[in-house]
Amino acid sequence: MSAYDVDAVIVGSGPNGLVAAVTLAEAGWRVVVYEAAETPGGGLRSGEVTLPGFIHDCCASNHPMAMASPAFRALGLEREGLAFAQNDVPLGHAIRPGVSGFVRRSAAETAAGFGADEKLWRAVMGTFGSRWRQLGRAIGNPLRPTPDLIALGATSVWPTPWLLGLLRDERSRAVLSGLAAHAIVDLRQPATALVGVALGAFAHGVGWPVAVGGTKSIADALIARLTSLGGEIVTGTRISRIEELPRARAVLLDTSPRDALKIAGHRFSPSYANSLHRMRYGAAAYKVDWAIEGEVPWLDEGMREAGFVHLGGSAEQVIAAERDVAKGRMPEEPFLLLSQASRLDPSRAPRGKSAFGGYAHVPFGFDGDITEAIEARIEKFAPGFRERILARHVTDPRAMEALNPNQIGGSIDGGVPDLFQLIARPRLSLNPAATSDPGIFLCSASTVPGPGVTGMPGRLAAQLALKRLG
Structure with missing residues (x-):
């Protein structure tokens, strides 16, 4: 009998969490994603917020980084209808x-x-x-x-x-x-x-x-790919502590450093916890x-x-x-x-x-x-x-x-991207997704390479998890 319920749990379903989930699922891992909101996507949301028939993007709207990102280019989401x-x-x-x-x-x-x-x-x-x-x-x-x-x-x-x-x-x-x-x-x-x-x-x-149909179409394509690979998304479920999650080989947090501390701070070393505390927005x-x-x-x-x-x-x-x-x-x-x-x-x-x-x-x-x-x-x-x-x-x-709780104080950058925090994000490390706990990874825009719909923080975190645990 396996000691784990699933191979990986991702907390947060923004672009980075979803890219991480798909990357792991394509490697054969059993993946479940937990999202506090009733709808997944994080910043990848669109809706008729003014009048019926008018579709507005709730956060990100232009996507040069998605077009150029190795993460999205590798996934080829046009197969899921993304245009x-x-x-x-x-x-x-x-x-x-x-x-x-x-x-x-x-x-x-x-x-x-x-x-x-x-x-x-x-x-x-x-x-x-x-x-x-x-x-x-x-x-x-x-x-x-x-x-x-x-x-x-x-x-x-x-x-x-x-x-x-x-x-x-x-x-x-x-x-x-x-x-x-x-x-x-x-x-x-x-x-x-x-x-x-x-x-x-x-x-x-x-x-x-x-994205044709609204930025939400990017999330829809990622979700379609994930579910086709057997992955699962659970919405309307806020995770307060890591112990609430199924047993998993790896936990990936597509969250702000503040929420990462709430969820798993007791599992982090004091020095790593301090690096999350020091994140500036x-x-x-x-x-x-x-x-x-x-x-x-x-x-x-x-x-x-x-x-x-x-x-x-x-x-x-x-x-x-x-x-x-x-x-x-x-x-x-x-x-x-x-x-x-x-x-x-x-x-x-x-x-x-x-x-x-x-x-x-x-x-x-x-x-x-x-x-x-x-x-x-x-x-x-x-x-x-x-x-x-x-x-x-x-x-x-x-x-x-x-x-989107990752947008602390209305800040959409996951941490101010000045010169220091572009490199030390959230701390100076060749593996910025790694935490002090070998089974927990940070995969949000608060890690390198930072903000933007690139999916790269999620991809890098998933690749590190596969290298270490897969």
């Missing part, structure tokens, strides 16, 4: 009403819009974009250096203002600062430029696609979704073609806003990241209407109401926007954490 949609203009960045910079799929076409910076953009973004497979592998496991990772680091392991010092065109400067702002940290910190360069390169290499997201009549009436006609929009202003304005947020202050004009997903995937809205949404960067744990300020900022660049609103749905930082 992505995109167009030739991944991003528009509004600088002033009617004046914008654009990132296009073609590095050459993008660079042509950046005047004096044309050659530099093509040399850097074009080169990395053409090597997106190698770049995806490098970023997916940054603790195993490759020539591409070293080249990326040498190019962009600097504070964003340092890299901006090489650029002269206001459009390229604004676009790069907006890309770097996805790090949601003070852009004066080291390595923030790396985020900007990577996202720009992936825009040229694989684009910024959306970054700024938060304040999300608003709208059902609108027609399309957003952008002053700049080119913005209507963009899949995603940054309302950030000049590079200097983006840097100032992100600095305020990092210091716990609410900027007068917060940086906005907006999704025009129904332009890419018409199934997300009724004909003649649009599912529109996005979020502002706000301080950790922010509890104010900035819906009016967000809509006023959009109105500045798209006069008449308010008149087209049919319904709205607000998800403030408190609601973000309620939706």
Whole structure:
């Protein structure tokens, strides 16, 4: 008789937990996943939160990292019907009403819009974009250096203002600062430029696609694969202590460090528990979704073609806003990241209407109401926007954490991705998924390589479990 009920238990069904479960199931392990919410998926959720027929993503919406991730590419989820949609203009960045910079799929076409910076953009973004497979592998496991990772680091392991010092065109400067702002940290910190360069390169290499039918489709495909392999998912069950789980060879926690301590802290060594206690969390997201009549009436006609929009202003304005947020202050004009997903995937809205949404960067744990300020900022660049609103749905930082407990204080990064916590995540180790207990593994975005729908924390944790126990 086996000493175990199953081979592996995964707590949490976000992208990393599901990728870990599928990886183990494909290796022949008996796997069960426990999810506290009534529906699985973590950040991979979508729903009709405004009006029937309008599908909005509850967290992640654009998926360049999923397209480039070795984890997702290895799984080949198109067999489960997963499809992505995109167009030739991944991003528009509004600088002033009617004046914008654009990132296009073609590095050459993008660079042509950046005047004096044309050659530099093509040399850097074009080169990395053409090597997106190698770049995806490098970023997916940054603790195993490759020539591409070293080249990326040498190019962009600097504070964003340092890299901006090489650029002269206001459009390229604004676009790069907006890309770097996805790090949601003070852009004066080291390595923030790396985020900007990577996202720009992936825009040229694989684009910024959306999942057809909503981000939930990614979770649905992973779940379909898992159940076809005999895996099981148990929803509506919150795990408080590891002893509540079935007996298993391995337990993988797709949770925040805080919840990992609650569940298994008594099994960890004091030094490992301290590393989880020390995890720092970054700024938060304040999300608003709208059902609108027609399309957003952008002053700049080119913005209507963009899949995603940054309302950030000049590079200097983006840097100032992100600095305020990092210091716990609410900027007068917060940086906005907006999704025009129904332009890419018409199934997300009724004909003649649009599912529109996005979020502002706000301080950790922010509890104010900035819906009016967000809509006023959009109105500045798209006069008449308010008149087209049919319904709205607000998800403030408190609601973000309620939706997904891993989003502590509304922070969507699993731990602020500054230079130290990009490497020591949650501690400095060549096997960041390993805990001090040989049968327990951490597989959330709080481990290397960090946030984003990559599935790589789950894949690396599962591979380590197979190596040690399989």
